[in-house]
Amino acid sequence: xxxxxxxxxxxxxxxxxxxxxxxxxxxxxxxxxxxxxxxxxxxxxxxxxxxxxxxxxxxxxxxxxxxxxxxxxxxxxxxxxxxxxxxxxxxxxxxxxxxxxxxxxxxxxxxxxxxxxxxxxxxxxxxxxxxxxxxxxxxxxxxxxxxxxxxxxxxxxxxxxxxxxxxxxxxxxxxxxxxxxxxxxxxxxxxxxxxxxxxxxxxxxxxxxxxxxxxxxxxxxxxxxxxxxxxxxxxxxxxxxxxxxxxxxxxxxxxxxxxxxxxxxxxxxxxxxxxxxxxxxxxxxxxxxxxxxxxxxxxxxxxxxxxxxxxxxxxxxxxxxxxxxxxxxxxxxxxxxxxxxxxxx
Amino acid sequence: xxxxxxxxxxxxxxxxxxxxxxxxxxxxxxxxxxxxxxxxxxxxxxxxxxxxxxxxxxxxxxxxxxxxxxxxxxxxxxxxxxxxxxxxxxxxxxxxxxxxxxxxxxxxxxxxxxxxxxxxxxxxxxxxxxxxxxxxxxxxxxxxxxxxxxxxxxxxxxxxxxxxxxxxxxxxxxxxxxxxxxxxxxxxxxxxxxxxxxxxxxxxxxxxxxxxxxxxxxxxxxxxxxxxxxxxxxxxxxxxxxxxxxxxxxxxxxxxxxxxxxxxxxxxxxxxxxxxxxxxxxxxxxxxxxxxxxxxxxxxxxxxxxxxxxxxxxxxxxxxxxxxxxxxxxxxxxxxxxxxxxxxx
Numbered sequence: 001x002x003x004x005x006x007x008x009x010x011x012x013x014x015x016x017x018x019x020x021x022x023x024x025x026x027x028x029x030x031x032x033x034x035x036x037x038x039x040x041x042x043x044x045x046x047x048x049x050x051x052x053x054x055x056x057x058x059x060x061x062x063x064x065x066x067x068x069x070x071x072x073x074x075x076x077x078x079x080x081x082x083x084x085x086x087x088x089x090x091x092x093x094x095x096x097x098x099x100x101x102x103x104x105x106x107x108x109x110x111x112x113x114x115x116x117x118x119x120x121x122x123x124x125x126x127x128x129x130x131x132x133x134x135x136x137x138x139x140x141x142x143x144x145x146x147x148x149x150x151x152x153x154x155x156x157x158x159x160x161x162x163x164x165x166x167x168x169x170x171x172x173x174x175x176x177x178x179x180x181x182x183x184x185x186x187x188x189x190x191x192x193x194x195x196x197x198x199x200x201x202x203x204x205x206x207x208x209x210x211x212x213x214x215x216x217x218x219x220x221x222x223x224x225x226x227x228x229x230x231x232x233x234x235x236x237x238x239x240x241x242x243x244x245x246x247x248x249x250x251x252x253x254x255x256x257x258x259x260x261x262x263x264x265x266x267x268x269x270x271x272x273x274x275x276x277x278x279x280x281x282x283x284x285x286x287x288x289x290x291x292x293x294x295x296x297x298x299x300x301x302x303x304x305x306x307x308x309x310x311x312x313x314x315x316x317x318x319x320x321x322x323x324x325x326x327x328x329x330x331x332x333x334x335x336x337x338x339x340x341x342x343x344x345x
Numbered sequence: 346x347x348x349x350x351x352x353x354x355x356x357x358x359x360x361x362x363x364x365x366x367x368x369x370x371x372x373x374x375x376x377x378x379x380x381x382x383x384x385x386x387x388x389x390x391x392x393x394x395x396x397x398x399x400x401x402x403x404x405x406x407x408x409x410x411x412x413x414x415x416x417x418x419x420x421x422x423x424x425x426x427x428x429x430x431x432x433x434x435x436x437x438x439x440x441x442x443x444x445x446x447x448x449x450x451x452x453x454x455x456x457x458x459x460x461x462x463x464x465x466x467x468x469x470x471x472x473x474x475x476x477x478x479x480x481x482x483x484x485x486x487x488x489x490x491x492x493x494x495x496x497x498x499x500x501x502x503x504x505x506x507x508x509x510x511x512x513x514x515x516x517x518x519x520x521x522x523x524x525x526x527x528x529x530x531x532x533x534x535x536x537x538x539x540x541x542x543x544x545x546x547x548x549x550x551x552x553x554x555x556x557x558x559x560x561x562x563x564x565x566x567x568x569x570x571x572x573x574x575x576x577x578x579x580x581x582x583x584x585x586x587x588x589x590x591x592x593x594x595x596x597x598x599x600x601x602x603x604x605x606x607x608x609x610x611x612x613x614x615x616x617x618x619x620x621x622x623x624x625x626x627x628x629x630x631x632x633x634x635x636x637x638x639x640x641x642x643x644x645x646x647x648x649x650x651x652x653x654x655x656x657x658x659x660x661x662x663x664x665x666x667x668x669x670x671x672x673x674x675x676x677x678x679x680x681x682x683x684x685x686x687x688x689x690x
Binding site: 145146148149151153155156157196198199200201202210211212213214215216217221222223224225226227229231232233234235239241242243244245246248262263264 | 561577
């Protein structure tokens with residue numbers, strides 16, 4: 001392992017630019033290669049961020065011998081193919097959320113990473129935010145008593161382009177995989193796997209979910225009410241409650257820099273941090289820590305975590321009737337899962 | 346109609362005391378009679394609030410010739426019987442929420458009020474709050490664009506008494522009818538009747554819902570995520586969103602004295618009022634207005650509104666498996682309604 005972490009970046013969209021900007025805040029990280037299906041775009045990105053090599057494909061970045069880890073910022077529909085190629089080439093992978101399009105793909109990728117002994121992590125940066133870690137400690141320490149509920153929303157009004165990555169079924173668009181994955185991952189971070197999953201959604205004319213509402217039930221008795229939307233702004237806050245109080249994660253909850261612990265009849269207790277950048281820095285630092293320690297997965301966003309989240313997303317999609325071309329490879333995704341459509345506890 | 350509105354009060358619990366205190370803030374209202382199954386309690390209440398006559402039953406209050414309107418503050422399981430007696434005696438009724446235990450009872454009561462031409466209103470005071478009326482105007486006027494979502498929670502940690510009104514199935518206890526009815530009524534106030542109802546809950550050892558989560562879907566494409574709890578405090582705020590922004594109703598949303606209209610990239614816009622009392626005053630004033638105008642129902646909490654809310658509560662209860670003795674009178678409540686258990690849109 002080189003003393004600096006040398007990144008390759010696959011794709012040059014908005015999130016790739018944000019990630020490059022955040023990496024620039026870290027002294028021991030550098031981007032050494034970037035790839036796009038459009039070589040001109042890769043060159044423009046390379047010039048913008050001082051990246052040495054630009055490629056006209058994602059696979060060439062993964063194959064670049066100087067690249068320690070490939071950051072995959074392509075549309076969801078491409079994650080499996082690009083990550084698979086990198087892992088087969090022995091290149092570590094940080095892959096944007098949702099990790100894949102469905103849980104089958106996630107399990108396939110995880111099996112490959114395990115077999116090839118290559119690092120793989122879903123870029124669920126929220127879980128590396130120091131206050132999200134603090135929140136889990138508070139819950140585990142009984143600061144709220146017994147867990148009762150989670151309420152979280154994440155949404156914005158996106159320009160409607162039925163062929164763009166947000167709305168095209170071919171690119172596994174829709175609110176669920178783009179923004180809904182955050183409240184679902186938060187619910188998993190705090191409460192684990194749900195016993196029941198119920199969902200309702202409004203579909204866009206392109207056939208993906210514009211707004212999705214989810215209701216998760218847990219064996220502990222906790223319930224989670226979650227909303228994601230690409231067709232309207234939402235408060236983007238999260239509230240987790242227990243028998244003795246609740247924690248408020250102000251907007252935007254996935255990048256929170258303060259937590260408020262509310263207890264009836266008492267002044268709120270605040271935990272605040274000064275974040276480095278928006279918070280992708282903590283994810284990059286976690287990748288560096290894992291690579292240096294020779295880990296194959298991060299305990300903050302474990303393989304099991306990512307698969308469990310994808311299983312919830314699959315159950316939601318089965319109920320709201322959103323199908324992607326990638327799903328066609330798996331017979332059981334043709335019909336709703338029986339446990340997902342069971343609306344009783 | 347007497348120039349002052351002369352109230353009778355059935356039951357002497359906490360909410361009856363709160364209501365009496367609020368009536369005392371209004372110059373043109375007085376309480377002239379109170380009844381309890383326990384005459385001593387009625388006398389103590391009468392002494393506390395300067396009420397002329399105390400009775401050892403609810404029916405005697407309804408029959409008191411000086412009573413213009415009976416406020417029913419008994420447990421839910423009793424609402425139908427006490428309200429029916431009053432309406433049959435020709436006495437107007439303001440009956441605590443939930444109006445009845447199930448929609449059958451609500452329809453029965455409404456049919457009786459219509460037949461006897463007697464005023465009947467569910468004491469859903471939230472709907473008379475000036476800011477809840479303002480909120481509906483804002484939505485109707487397109488201030489948020491197209492409706493997208495409602496997120497609301499209401500809960501507190503109640504002392505667990507399996508024989509008390511909050512937790513006893515005999516008294517139609519549980520989070521749904523006690524606190525969950527507020528977010529459900531708010532959803533109806535803003536979005537009308539839902540196309541789909543999904544729910545999950547944790548039951549107490551007494552067999553009622555301690556915490557209930559609900560997911561409502563609407564033909565407009567809006568979704569509502571609602572939580573009620575008697576087994577833990579919740580944030581008790583509500584957020585209603587549309588394509589262009591969202592309105593925050595700070596805690597406690599049912600008694601809100603300010604609204605914040607948020608639009609992306611702009612400072613929040615605030616609407617505030619100085620409430621008279623906690624807000625039951627507006628409900629009492631609405632009853633007075635209706636009685637003086639000779640109305641049989643209030644447009645703010647119409648009969649159709651109350652029945653529609655009870656239908657949602659019935660659908661939720663069918664899914665979470667909470668049954669009350671009152672339900673036994675109606676065959677179809679023995680099994681879940683087929684449309685309620687349909688988890689697909």
